[in-house]
Amino acid sequence: MAYSAEISRSNPTLFVFVIDQSGSMADPVPDQPNRKKSDAVADAINRLLQNLVIRCAKEEGVRDYFCVSVVGYGNRVGPAFSGPLASRELVSISDVGNMPARVEQRTKKSDDGAGGIMEQTVKLPVWFDPVADGGTPMCNALGQAAEILRRWLAQHPDCFPPVVIHITDGESTDGDPSQAMAAITSLSSSDGNILLFNVHVSSDANSTPIAFPDGSVTLPDQYAKALFEGASPLTYGMRMVANTQHSMSLAEGARGYVYNGDMVLVIQALDIGTRPSNLR
Amino acid sequence: MHVYPEVFQVAKDGNAQLDYEDAWWMPKQCHPLEGRSFRFAVADGATDAVFSGLWARILVRAFGKRNFTTDTSSAHIGRLRKIWARSVGHRPIPWYVEEKLRSGAFAALIGFELVENQNGGSGTWNATACGDCCLFQVRNRDLITAFPITSSEQFTNSPHLLCSVGPGTDDFNRLSLTAGEWIEGDCFYLMTDALANWFLVECETRCVPWQILRDITLPKDPPFGSWIEGLRRAKQIRNDDCTLLSIGFEHF
DSSP: OTTTTBBBBBOEEEEEEEOSSSSSGSEETTEEEEEHHHHHHHHHHHHOOOOOOHEEEEEEEOOOOOEEEEEEESSEEOOOGGGGGGGSOEEEEEHHHHOOOEEEEEEEEESSSSSSEEEEEEEEEEOOOOOOOOOHHHHHHHHHHHHHHHHHHHHTSSSSSSSSEEEESSHHHHHSTHHHHHHTTTTTEEEEEEEEEEEEEEEOTOOOOEEEEEEEOSSSHHHHHHHHHOBBOOOOOHHHHHHHHHHOOOOOBSSSSSEEEEHHHHHHHHHHHOSSSOOO | OOOEEEEEEEOOTTTGGOOOOOOOOOOOOOSEESSEEEEEEEEETTTTTTSSSHHHHHHHHHHHHOOOSOOOOHHHHHHHHHHHHHHSSSSSOHHHHHHHHHHEEEEEEEEEEEEEESSEEEEEEEEEEEEEEEEEOOOOEEEEEESSOOSGGOOOOOOOOOOOOOOHHHHHHOEEEEEEEEETTOOEEEHHHHHHHHHHHHHHHOOOOOHHHHHHTTHHHHHHHHHHHHHTTTTOOOOOEEEEEEESSOOO
């Protein structure tokens, strides 16, 4: 059965994040006029990386169940980590945990168990800084991601299929990305094809978001259709995460595609895409 | 009564024995055990938490030493949690362990007590469980007790587990209790979830897994670790830490 390979230190898997860093990402998030989309996406990616590290953490250190790659595209295309991991295209999750660019501290309020509120200082590591500059060379970025995936699969032929999460707010400026997406989803390990999520970040407060649609949905334009058709059908495990953890009701055929998503939907998509249940 | 307990354990494939996060308890006496009542326990620390193996060891020891009762008062639970917190200590730890410590450790537990009647040769037993560690009682050629899980379909990825941090005590309120009777010749098996799941699947396909378990205690048969490795290769058992505590009234 596909998508059932065990994820272990001897058989890790890969998450690739392809992030739009074009100039339009400086536009505000629809419901937060003082917050740029690039800032909101960077926060979401940093919290996701933090959660992935914590998920793999044991008392003796971080177990390397995953590797992570972050490809940014805008004025330039390439690895997008900040700090000591800058320019590295493939990073083990233990290196992610041990080498953040910086660790910020915030105060968090929580229930003290006796009817009161207590304040705790929590550490928030940062690996990825917001950038919003230049055009939208989506095909080039997806091509680089495909190269990273090919090299990974040559070394890990039996891994749980890598997951690619592509976050964008706009239209490709270097051609139709359909072929580049197909090149990614045609790659496979012995456990199944690579899974591609396309997450469209909204700039329009008045439009209705579409989350994980099946083939029956009507999409507004050719770009949305291309991103929908390029996205992979969600696996059974991912639909279970969506339905049980995020109160969705996704059936077979739902695709890893979000149109005009707010940040809640972006964060949900990141969670659904990176929570395989067969971690050992 | 004379009781012959045996423990078998193996870490999940790909892990070192140091990474083993199950725990077990049986009285430290000569073999066989001689007395009128004994306690045994098996626990399974959750992989996705930190210091879960430690929490599992604290729980089985508390049950075995009769410091674990079904009293779910916060004071009683607090004592067990304090032992865990003290053992984890205050040494410098990286941010990711610090973050995870706040959520605490989690473990499943099955605790089991045998008590002999005044006349000997038979008696009662009682068991306490949380999560998917299981107890099976076999008499002659029949499985007569499966507790707390009775069919392989009931195993899930999110069993109820006991947590090492408060303030809530809901997890301890979910303890399941049961009791029964035994006669000489009965066999009891305490197991962590992967092995228990295999055991129930075998039962559901009209096999007699207890015969296999009896056989692996014999010197001529392959050791427990090799046998589990074979089941893993054949994909008949999930790759997980496996622990079996068998309790009989005769030497196999």
